[in-house]
Amino acid sequence: MAGSYDRALTVFSPDGHLFQVDYALEAVRKGSCAVGVRGADVVVLGVEKKSVLKLQDDRTVKKICMLDEHVCLAFAGLSADARVLVNKARIECQSHRLTVEDAVSIEYITRYIAGVQQKYTQSGGVRPFGISTLIMGFDSDKVPKLYQTDPSGVYSAWKANSIGRSSKTVREFLEKNYKEDMSKQETIKLAIKSLLEVVQTGAKNIEIAIMGSDSIIQRLELSEIETVVAEIEAENEKEKEKTKPASTQ
């Protein structure tokens, strides 16, 4: 990492800002949207898949990554930075299992990732990672967990959150529509509904991953997402019908 580079690139401004970190957050804001929602016994991660370029094999573009069997991560921002950070986290998950013979807790790995992100804001010759992450999973206590990290190295637990493009809009939508103890179906629907605020083109640009208390990651097929989108659109139509003024005679 540092080697013979001793000059820090991330330094304070006169008014107490770390501009490099702020600029990194800008990079995150340009990335495609990712959303995470916690239900009663399930956690759902959803990401906006950028339009598939015709000649590109979209199986190789993964935005939801598995860190260990019971932890999943979605990110917004620079994909290459995410690749490096995810690799470090994967090694840490196995290293933890080797030394303490126990799987990582979701909070532990979040704290580790946030720690790495912070280290890169206080080291010579490096710049901060340009990604925010949403980390989800279940610990041995079978309680669903959702955490968020950002380029400054701050992390916190959330009931529902969004990062990336239009995250403010999506977060406000989540605040309005979040209910405690949602069932699996309700949680999936809320995640897809909130993503549809941003993704205009529908199901083919949405990727969803779910984890239940059995800690098995389940990715939804396109057809399953389309079913939920159709359901949401039907509900929206009904809402529009109800609020339509009575037809004139």
Add this chain to the structure above:
Amino acid sequence: MDTLFGITGKDFAITAYDSKAVASITLMKIGEDKSRELNPHTLMLFSGEPGDGVHFSEYIERNIKLYGIRHGIEMSPRAVASFARRELADSLRSRKPYSVNLLIAGFDVKTNTPSIFWLDHLASLADVPFAAHGYGAYYCLSLLDRYHRPDITEEEGIKLLQKCVGELRSRMIINMPDFVAKVVNKDGIRIVKL
């Protein structure tokens, strides 16, 4: 001394190990697990220096797991064996080499073939139809030479291993406790009663 042995059959590999843990002249424990599941279709048995065995096999287990998570696909048994051999070779010329002998049994899901790999603490690697480690090898290998066939079925394989255990019980000076046998096939790894 620990006895490990294993055979391949038509579409499975079956391994067995004696479950005793010995310290000098004392039987410390019966029911010791001398195996580690490296991935859903690869099993590794280890013997030799007790601490080294666990340390080395857990290290290999974690690295194979990391490969699976990084690439979304499990490592083939041959690749696993090569990796383990490489680690043994690197350790051999270090200050204190690992003193472990391994038997890696796997089922390659791409080619649908079972395999058994024999590795020793000098980093030898052999892809063999059947193999054994320990003093018990002297008794088992001749039996396996005589009765093993490449297309042996699972029931016949278990009977063959029972023959081996019987031989060890009658001819080895050490008392043999129950052997633990594990089968590796396309459905994964499971314990069988010998």
